[in-house]
Amino acid sequence: MEVLSAQASLSLSREGKMFDTLGLICMIWWCMTLFHPLHADLQCMEPETQESPITSMTWNWGRMELSWESSKNFPHYICTMTSGDERRRMPVENRKCRFSIEDSLPLHRGINFTIGVPDMNILKHCQFIPEGMKGSAIENFSCVIYNVSLMNCTWRAGRNAPEDTQYFLYWKNSSDENKTECELYIKGENGMHIGCRFQNVMIKDETAYFLVNGSSKDSQIQFYDDYIKLYTIERFTAPLNVSVNCTSDLEDCIITWQKPLTSYWKPEHCFEYEINIRKKDELEKDKKDPPVTVVKYTYEFKNYNVKKQYVLKIRARGRSVCSVNTSWGEWSEPIEFGQEKDYFIVVLLLLIVLGTILVTLLLFFLCKRYCSFKRIFPPIPQPRDKFNISHNENIQTENMFPSSLS
Ligand SMILES: *[C@@H]1O[C@H](CO)[C@@H](O)[C@H](O)[C@H]1NC(C)=O
């Protein structure tokens, strides 16, 4: 659904707040064809004293482009976009400013556009005010990229959103792409969309634009939008190929691994690793040694005690020298090493069992050949079976007096 390429016209106070024809056609088309349109009120002001040569300002949401007409031909214009403390400024030579996806500002908090003509003291201000009920927009929007190419985005329903509110997520990964709607929503109670799962995400252009709008029978729902640098939300997989090589004579172990898989290639020096080694019989929370962090791909474990068993795990995070997420990623699967003691016990047990079996067999065959079983194990005299005897006596007693009863 092409929600975002809809042209939104700016109404001009001097022009009686009327939409231009194209804008009006687009507005009608927009309202008729779209199930859940975006709500934005666009207002322009200009100084009372002079009539501005700049008119018909239009914001094209899909192209992130501000365009305008001018009654005079000026060689240069300067566009600015201001939201809170943030400002983007762009000098241009034609009558449009296209803000790139890497260098734009979200619109949901409202935004001020200004077009100026250098050295001419001409300034035109327009305000973009999102419509809809306060507190109906989603909150706490966040995304995470994991397992290299999967991404989850989640949000909370606005605290004032009516019960029947439904939210829809659109996103685009580069300036030239069209917005696409989420294909796999995560649903909450009443089937409300509370998140979206993405597959085959690639960190191509590093910034993505996300927009979540909503619809309800009762009231207009405010939209939420944000630009997110995708590399900052990647959660790294565990380091690969973790291995331990212990030498008992030197009493040390060399631990090696490889950098985690990432959504797009990063050099080795972009990562650092936390090595976590604990004795197997010691609980994680009782571990006394502080965590070890290294930037290399090998680590020498020196306090190795051959008689102890250890559990090793490693996780990675990005270093701030590169554009990567600096939060810790997944732990590697725990690896146990230093099994000397257990091995010894197992071998000992095995030897004892084998020895016992061998000795028993040997004795058995020797006896079979050279000695009589009867001599070694004389038959055990059978004890008198009291029950059987008394039973027999009863029968006899019965047989003794058959006739006396009849
Ligand atoms: C969003 O997160 C903040 C801080 O974690 C929390 O105080 C707030 O209640 C959350 N909003 C909603 C709608 O859950």
Ligand SMILES: *[C@@H]1O[C@H](CO)[C@@H](O)[C@H](O)[C@H]1NC(C)=O
């Ligand atoms: C992503 O969402 C799915 C579905 O809700 C969930 O099972 C999975 O644990 C989520 N993954 C992360 C890393 O949040």
Ligand SMILES: *[C@@H]1O[C@H](CO)[C@@H](O)[C@H](O)[C@H]1NC(C)=O
């Ligand atoms: C975006 O959509 C427009 C109109 O639907 C189409 O002409 C254009 O080719 C699309 N662009 C891309 C990159 O898909």
Ligand SMILES: *[C@@H]1O[C@H](CO)[C@@H](O)[C@H](O)[C@H]1NC(C)=O
């Ligand atoms: C790294 O990504 C996680 C989500 O996986 C996010 O919570 C965290 O804020 C990110 N850290 C930075 C420094 O961007």
Ligand SMILES: *[C@@H]1O[C@H](CO)[C@@H](O)[C@H](O)[C@H]1NC(C)=O
């Ligand atoms: C990890 O080791 C396996 C074999 O043990 C090898 O096939 C694979 O290429 C290694 N991974 C990397 C990233 O080198």
Ligand SMILES: *[C@@H]1O[C@H](CO)[C@@H](O)[C@H](O)[C@H]1NC(C)=O
């Ligand atoms: C372990 O280290 C020793 C000496 O450092 C080396 O000779 C041996 O090949 C290594 N074993 C493996 C499996 O890497």
